[in-house]
Amino acid sequence: MKKAKLLLLFISILLVSSCAIKLVSDYDQDTVNKIVEISKMVDLFYLNLVENESLERNYNKFAEDYKLIEVEIRALTLMNKMRPQNEDSIKNSVNLLTNWIEIKNEHRQSDSYDIDVAEIDEEILQDQLLELAKKEMAKQ
Numbered sequence: 349m350k351k352a353k354l355l356l357l358f359i360s361i362l363l364v365s366s367c368a369i370k371l372v373s374d375y376d377q378d379t380v381n382k383i384v385e386i387s388k389m390v391d392l393f394y395l396n397l398v399e400n401e402s403l404e405r406n407y408n409k410f411a412e413d414y415k416l417i418e419v420e421i422r423a424l425t426l427m428n429k430m431r432p433q434n435e436d437s438i439k440n441s442v443n444l445l446t447n448w449i450e451i452k453n454e455h456r457q458s459d460s461y462d463i464d465v466a467e468i469d470e471e472i473l474q475d476q477l478l479e480l481a482k483k484e485m486a487k488q
Contacts (some may be wrong), residue, residue, distance in 0.1 A: 373434040375487035382424045383484065387477045389417050394470040398463055405461045414452045421445045424480075437483060444476045 393413050397405060425441040428434050451469050455461050 371433060372436070372487055373431040375484065376427075376431065379424070379427055379437075379484050380481060382420070382427060383477055383481045386417065386420045386424060387474060387481075389413075389420060390470065390473050390477070393417060394466055397461060397466055402460065402463070406459050407456045410455065410461075414448075414455075418445070418448055418452070421448055437480065440476065440480050440483065444473070444480065447473065447476065 393410070396413070397410065400409070421441065421444055425438065425445055428437040428441045431437075451473075
């Protein structure tokens with residue numbers, strides 16, 4: 349009877365140890381590449397913006413860039429939604445998209461963009477992108 353209990357205990361331990369519970373999605377290099385691509389686009393957007401005089405920072409001059417970056421952030425969000433157990437990355441990419449749209453709408457409404465606000469906005473966006481990249485890298 350004692351041997352049977354030990355055997356049952358051994359089999360139970362073996363079964364439990366072979367079952368891996370997966371709480372997050374697998375690492376995806378394509379996602380990291382997309383994040384880096386978006387980061388470069390955001391960086392270029394703000395470099396172009398700050399090089400212009402205040403009167404030349406109207407929304408229409410940057411409308412196409414806003415759309416291009418928004419499309420890339422939407423693509424990243426879709427990539428994250430397609431992967432199972434990826435809720436944290438989905439939430440972070442949706443927050444990035446929401447922030448980008450708010451910045452775009454504010455620029456459109458005011459038809460100007462203060463240089464100090466632009467620097468803060470870029471820093472926030474780049475921090476969000478860095479957080480997305482770090483979380484993806486942590487899945488390796």
